[in-house]
Amino acid sequence: MDLRYEAFCFADPLFFDEQRDAGQAKDDFAAVLPSPDSGWRSGERGIWRSLSPADAVLPAQGWKIHVSAGMANAERVLLAVATYCLEHRIAFKHLRSRSILLARNSKYAPRDGSGKLLTVYPPDEDALREVLADLSTELKGEPGPYILSDLRYGDGPLYARYGGFAEQWVEADGTRVLAIRRPDGTLVPDKRGPSFYVPDWVKLPECLAPHLAARKSGDPAQFPYQVSKSLHFSNGGGVYLAKRLSDDRELVLKEARPHAGLDRDLVDAVARLEREHRILERLAGIPGIPEVYDRFQVWEHHFLAMQFVPGKPVGAWLARNYPLTRRDATEQDVAEYTERALALIGRVERLVAAVHERGVVFGDLHALNILVDEEDEVSLIDFELAAGVEEGTKPALGAPGFRAQGDRTGFEIDEYALAALRLWLFLPLNTILEMAPPKLGPLVDFVGRRFPLPEGFGERILEVLSPREEAEKRSAVTQLDEPNPDWAVVRKSIATAILASATPDRHDRLFPGDIQQFEVGGLGFGYGAAGVLHALDAAGEGRYPEHEKWLLDGLDRTPPSRPGFYDGTHGIAYVLENFGYQDRAGELIEASRPLVEQTTDHNLEGGLAGIGLNYLHFAGSRDDKDFREHAVTIGERLGEALSNDGGPANFARAGLLSGWSGPGLLFVRLFEATGDRSWLDLAAQAVERDLEECVPADDGSLQVRDGESRTLPYLGMGSAGVALVAEELAAHRPDAPCLDKLPRLLDACRGEFVIHPGLMLGRAGLLVTLAAEARRTGDPVAKAAVDLHLSRFAWYALPYQDGIAFPGNQLLRLSMDLYTGGAGVLLALAATLDGHGAVVPFLSPGPRSITAGG
Secondary structure (H helix, E strand, O other): OOHHHHHHOOOOOOEOOOOOOOOOHHHEHHHHOOOOOOOEEEEEEOOEEEEEEOOOOOOOEEEEEEEEOOOOOHHHHHHHHHHHHHHHOOEEEEEOEHHHHHHHHEOOOOHHHOOEEEEEEOOOHHHHHHHHHHHHHHOOOOOOOOOOOOEEEOOOOEEEEEEEOOOOEEEEOOEEEEEEEOOOOOEEEOOOOOOOOOOOOOOOOHHHHHHHHHHHOOOHHHOOEEEEEEEEEEOOEEEEEEEEOOOOOEEEEEEEOOOOOEOOOOOOHHHHHHHHHHHHHHOOOOOOOOOEEEEEEEOOEEEEEEEOOOOEEHHHHHHHHOHHHOOOOOHHHHHHHHHHHHHHHHHHHHHHHHHHHOOEEOOOOOOOOEEEOOOOOEEEOOOOOOEEHHHOOOOOOOOOOOOOOOOOOOOHHHHHHHHHHHHHOOOOOOOHHHHOHHHHHHHHHHHHHHOOOOOOHHHHHHHHHOOOOHHHHOOOOOHHHOOOOOHHHHHHHHHHHHHHOOOOOOOOEOOOOOOOHHHHOEOOOOOOHHHHHHHHHHOOOOOOHHHHHHHHHHHHHOOOOOOOOOOOHHHHHHHHHHOOOHHHHHHHHHHOHHHHHHOOOOOOOOOHHHHHHHHHHHHHHHOOHHHHHHHHHHHHHHHHHHHOOOHHHOOOOOOOOOOOHHHHHHHHHHHHHHOOOHHHHHHHHHHHHHHOOEEEOOOOOEEEEEOOOEEEEOOOOEHHHHHHHHHHHHOOOOOOHHHHHHHHHHHOOOOOOOOOOOOOOOHHHHHHHHHHHHHHHOOHHHHHHHHHHHHHHHHOOEEEOOEEEEEOHHHOOEEOOOOOOHHHHHHHHHHHHOOOOOOOOOOOOOOOOOOOOO
16 A cells, blocks of 8 residues: 555545645635735645745745644644744745645655645745744744654744755656755755755754754663664654664564644544553453553654564465466466465454454454464554444544444444455455445455355355445446446446546646646646547547647646656647647747756656657657657667666666666667667667566566565556567567567466556556557467456446546546546557557557457
């Protein structure tokens, strides 16, 4: 689970969004502030409201002040700081509402933004000193979460950090990040990590020196443990593997930060830690429940020391053992897994029963809180949501897909989670049920048909998980649930859902998509309007001038700050060029040239490969030699980087968008444009580079490594993307040695279970890769795998506004974008069923169509 996604689920039950609307008037912080006079500028951007004197000219970067507050004192702190800033004509910005503050301080919100209610922009260091001194008196005694990235001023809610005032961007670690400028003019990342940092050319102001000294003066003897490894982080604190110095005992330390990690009842991490301590003492002596050793406080943070329990989360156990992720899983494989999973469920049920015998509701049973050791023995961890059944409380947090519906109480809460676990161990798609409870029946039905389960297993799941409210029992059937779907109807239905989701009244996005929209903007090809409009047109579902106008207007409002194809200028220009807006497309390309010159990343997503391919496209659409020369220049830059061990942007990633396969595709296209066969040498070398990042999976297929324990078969990042570019190379150099590994790359695409439906990180990308192989060779195994993938889209299909929609990454919310959502699925279906194969720009059209079912 990527914890970033949870923070974008507060604002809307169906789509990822920022908590931006103030809602009721009493929720809007502006209601408590004095109105500035006519000499002030004000504006809103995202979750922030900014105010600055009309005649103020702020530097691009400098020392800024962050002001922290909790939910109880937020309005009081905000009013005090805003009044001061208005009186002294100091620019500042503040969060727009209480709802936004809660979302930013919630348990799974990003730690780098936690606690920040206001940002104050002193114009120089003299003003910094004066503002800090004045506000420290004004705000004395006001509590708030510690802002991890900053230096605390005194013991109040004021924090300081050197950073950007204006938006500047630079490329780092394969992505564009906010930047500050060194004295020599070089842009470098504006570091916002969980610790205070001063750039090496910046001198700490004298007014901050005593506070930095106080921060460093902590007595190490106060902390009687040596931390060896971090196991988990949330906004509420960390979990660490540590050694107790007094006796070298290995144990686990759980940290809690005051006022941070709030749940919906506004309970913070410290209160939950105290609750966990009480519950563990109550459960002492139960095998499989960690023993608690100590609870203590160091500085402002609270800690709980407890027994280290061996084992891996049951999610990791599933990843190692689940048969449907492997190609050619046999009935024997399925039967053996079923027997083992049922035994595991029995052990968990017995352990939960022992907890219930002590009168405790666990309250947070899910895949990360159940540990499984090498003998399949189980333990439970993380009791911060547990409570005595006599308390009658309900957890205010919970894991999607496992948290009980609101009408469940007492032990029913755990019984719900146990039933969810029974389903999840055989088809881990529970999360979808939070958006569409009626999907329960079809998912349980599949489990009953695919696994040799005991009689009544599915009925027991249905009995516990089925909604009790009639309103939640609506139909979830779509055309994809038919035995032989009408694919023309399916495609039209996907387009219908996409168009119904449009929000032309919003300026930040037109179509809802992945949370990356809030990082790279809602205009682009991968996550924004350009990609969706391209997909609708390329799939034969029409052009929409009113939405094209929104895209053009959006470029005037917020020009893209990145040059890349999927995340910036070049992808938008590609779509505008194809739609006939050549002048605007040319202006975009020209405006992006300085950013292109700064770009060093090799990949297709946001780097040089995608830019070079787009230059070639413009060279063809305009018959322009200059564009072709730009593409050749980029190809030469990439060829040099490839010869130099991957250059500065070799991040051990592989795949069509993230690896060297993207440059490999550019090299193939440069050969086709120039006839120079040396480009094919580079293409083969680029594919080989990505193959170096591939390792054998346990089913013998070849997949891209992702850390120590995971492998990736996907199109954007994974072996499917490598396979597609290898296919492109094979058309011109069929004897290239790297092609020997192509069959094993394709094997990685044939697993029956895929967690996400989307194009770049899900089933749709595997589908188009296998379809390309079926077209090229007529391989019946590839054809059968294509049919299997087509049939399994029904798992994810959800009715939306008379159409069909699909969940995006993490399955928490619907997405309509090309990278993760419905637009990408639509393109994959069109490329497969119409036979052209060009699912995304720059891939070759295929020779013939694939007929579903044949």
